[in-house]
Amino acid sequence: MPILTELNLYPVKSCAGISLREATLTAAGLMSEHIYDREWMVVDAQGNYMTQRDFPRMALIAPRIKADTLELRAPGMLRLEVPLGLPDPEDEKTLAVRIWDEELKAYDCDEVTATWFSKFLGVPCRLVRFHAEAKRLANPKWTEGVEAPTLFSDGYPMLVISQASLDDLNGKLQAQGRPALPMNRFRPNIVIGGVEAFEEDYAASFNIGNAVLKPVKPCPRCPMPAIDQATGEVGPDPLDILQTYRVNPKVDGGIAFGMNTILLQGEGQLLKVGQDIELTLAF
Template sequence: MSTIYIVKEIYIYPIKSLAGISCQQANAEEMGFENDRRWMLIDAENQLITQREHRILSQFYPQISDGKINITFKDQTHEFSIAENLNNPIHVDVWDDKSEVVEVNESTSKWFSEQLGFECKLVKIIKSGDRKHESSQLKETFNVSLADGYPYLMIGSQSLDFLNEKLADKITILRFRPNIVIGTQTAHEEDDFTTFKIGEVQFKNVKPCGRCIMVNNDPENGKLKKEPLKTLSTYRVVNNSVLFGTNIVGLNSGVIRVGDEVVF
């Protein structure tokens, strides 16, 4: 009898490096889930801002309702429309890729600047093709969002369970910021998936995801810890990269839901 893999959790992260949103279903698009990492913060020099340098970003919590995104940080809130932008093209680097973005509005940039204590702007990627990412593994170029590299990150449940067996202080899947969590039988078997279908969407596996110091940032309090990278580095290092989860791309648009089966 073949193994049945079921989608257990779905997440989107509207603004790069801020907290995510748990979803029961999501619209899959070429660039990733709808509203997933379409926005990010940049500094006065138009450099991207992430949790790697600013762990406090994990304490900004977005919610989406009625075409608006509401951000809560401590006792402060701010809201802006998903559709709004100033139509002023800004050219930025997202790691090794060039991207064109636009500022959302001046009041939103001012609010984030006040909360973070330095000048910044909230910007948005508008359309498919405004950022392209070349896969050295597949020798293909993909239209992507403002995610680090690929549109989707998938993690199997047993990968986390196997890690937690080795940790004194257990962690949640939120450390790894997945888009799709599936129930698995064996740790890291998702690394070996090739092409598969979830709901209406065909996916292709690109490569396991190399992890950075950001996974040591506890999203509950924004404090940097030694784990899980310390333990992962004892058994998940390949070519000097610590691997956890796998990067995938969608081959068509459609809806996927919690409870959907992974079909090969």
């Protein structure tokens, strides 16, 4: 029987995640204590989004949700407390930011926060928060016209991977004398156990309680799985193995691992690790 084995929230895009025992489902992705997945993002001096692809040390920035702040820690840095309350509309400072080819309005965090990130990452940068008036939708080509909102994710509200898929990859790596990789290299929101390797690729839906999640697009992988999430160091890259059997013509020959997923039904439902999942295949 398929089972929910992991829930992961990433409050700040491309920074470390938070492993959860339970999380709330929303159309825009997972939420915990009113904090959404990828609600914050680091941008450069021109407002362009920054990720581990170019700044692998971002993996070392670890968030923790407290009562009224988002606490951030990083090696060699004093902890940073980012207020969770939204600014008063009359006093808010905003910034035009860019993620991929989209420009959005975002809340601009304060100078203390900007200095903290700039010092740790070694370049001028700022932390921004998704604005209440901003709107960003997943590509309707893949969602079949369903309006699926997302915040600062790469493009879809949730990423689902099965444990068996990672086990399959690790078996191939170990056969070459290479170490197994942890799941956090691939940064999923939801991990499923009790299915065959890559069975998520062929799912029409994941039914969890009264919720219906629909996988819509294979996730083409960038070089980020080469980054050790515990050290921020690069290498070795598993893509050389994945490219031998995970090239997917549906995403223009990209190396696919995991399924981008949207919510069709179940807004506000609480997910818990250990819940049963009904996986419906698309054939």
